[in-house]
Amino acid sequence: MFKIILKEELGQNVKSFFIEAADTARNAKAGQFVILRINDKGERIPLTIADTDAQKGLVRIIFQETGKTTYELGTLKEGGYIKDFVGPLGQPTEIENYGNVVAVAGGVGTAEVLPVIKSLRNAGNKVTAVVGARNKDLIILEKELREICDELLFATDDGSYGTKGFVTDILKNIIDKESVNIVYAIGPVPMMMAVANLTKEKNIKTLVSLNPIMVDGTGMCGACRVTVDGKTKFACVEGPEFDAHKVNWTELISRLSLFRDLEKVSLDNYKNNSECKCGRE
Numbered sequence: 001m002f003k004i005i006l007k008e009e010l011g012q013n014v015k016s017f018f019i020e021a022a023d024t025a026r027n028a029k030a031g032q033f034v035i036l037r038i039n040d041k042g043e044r045i046p047l048t049i050a051d052t053d054a055q056k057g058l059v060r061i062i063f064q065e066t067g068k069t070t071y072e073l074g075t076l077k078e079g080g081y082i083k084d085f086v087g088p089l090g091q092p093t094e095i096e097n098y099g100n101v102v103a104v105a106g107g108v109g110t111a112e113v114l115p116v117i118k119s120l121r122n123a124g125n126k127v128t129a130v131v132g133a134r135n136k137d138l139i140i141l142e143k144e145l146r147e148i149c150d151e152l153l154f155a156t157d158d159g160s161y162g163t164k165g166f167v168t169d170i171l172k173n174i175i176d177k178e179s180v181n182i183v184y185a186i187g188p189v190p191m192m193m194a195v196a197n198l199t200k201e202k203n204i205k206t207l208v209s210l211n212p213i214m215v216d217g218t219g220m221c222g223a224c225r226v227t228v229d230g231k232t233k234f235a236c237v238e239g240p241e242f243d244a245h246k247v248n249w250t251e252l253i254s255r256l257s258l259f260r261d262l263e264k265v266s267l268d269n270y271k272n273n274s275e276c277k278c279g280r281e
């Protein structure tokens, strides 16, 4: 059992937990993730390791409530426990001194890009972060990003913060003006695909962290398979980071929507059954 030491609400439906998991905290590197299970009957879900405190043995996860398990996870309280917490899993991000780096993040991808930016800065890179959200209220971790980035730019769909428009509008401005050595993109698949299309034109190396559905996280079940450069890869053991210009995006989008109807039924059932019935006839 893994204890929740600190719980914070970072924004609309986005929560952060510091979990007591000493082995994972000691061994984790940027870009890796855990697979957790809330209880014996729970499904396994992958979440990125957003931060660690090796001395205190703590691992930070930040998650958006999108479906049944993430909603249920959000109901757990400080002092409560998670049944399984397995990690670090996946290949760490390739960290080198590339020079001028742009890190693009969308939505809860901001949490996933944080450890990558920290490691890139420690390796001597200049890092500009471009963060996108639908509106100002959905922006998370601004203070943490300000502390670690050389430059920080925001794009919101409605213009309520930063530039009105998409992260790709800002990225296009940057790569038109200066020489960028590498781009990292982490966020919703359509955003990562748009970034890949943009940087491909200029031949800028681009890495993305893919989020296919995962089950066992060991390369055995095949659930997380993605096609990269025409070859089948298992994102849990060979990724989740891949060359953005070689990913088969159409296939990934189609596989992510495979269980959408069942996921909705599962969330509706959870909400209907877990709602407080006090005071009802």
Ligand SMILES: Cc1cc2nc3c(=O)[nH]c(=O)nc-3n(C[C@H](O)[C@H](O)[C@H](O)COP(=O)(O)OP(=O)(O)OC[C@H]3O[C@@H](n4cnc5c(N)ncnc54)[C@H](O)[C@@H]3O)c2cc1C
Pocket (backbone or CB within 6 Å): 033, 045, 046, 047, 048, 049, 062, 063, 064, 065, 066, 067, 068, 069, 070, 071, 108, 111, 112, 210, 211, 212, 213, 214, 240, 256, 257, 260, 263, 264, 266, 267
């Ligand atoms: C390596 C990896 C790291 C991840 N890190 C984070 C993280 O740090 N924070 C975070 O909030 N989420 C992260 N995700 C996504 C997270 O695993 C899913 O949101 C979660 O599994 C949804 O479970 P659920 O039961 O709540 O929702 P479900 O009922 O399974 O799905 C609800 C909705 O979420 C979508 N969804 C399901 N699985 C994924 C997925 N893998 N990626 C994107 N959308 C999905 C579905 O299409 C559906 O619309 C990560 C995914 C991977 C593969």
Ligand code: FES
Pocket (backbone or CB within 6 Å): 213, 214, 215, 216, 217, 218, 219, 220, 221, 222, 223, 224, 225, 234, 235, 236, 237
């Ligand atoms: S999650 Fe099962 S093979 Fe990757």
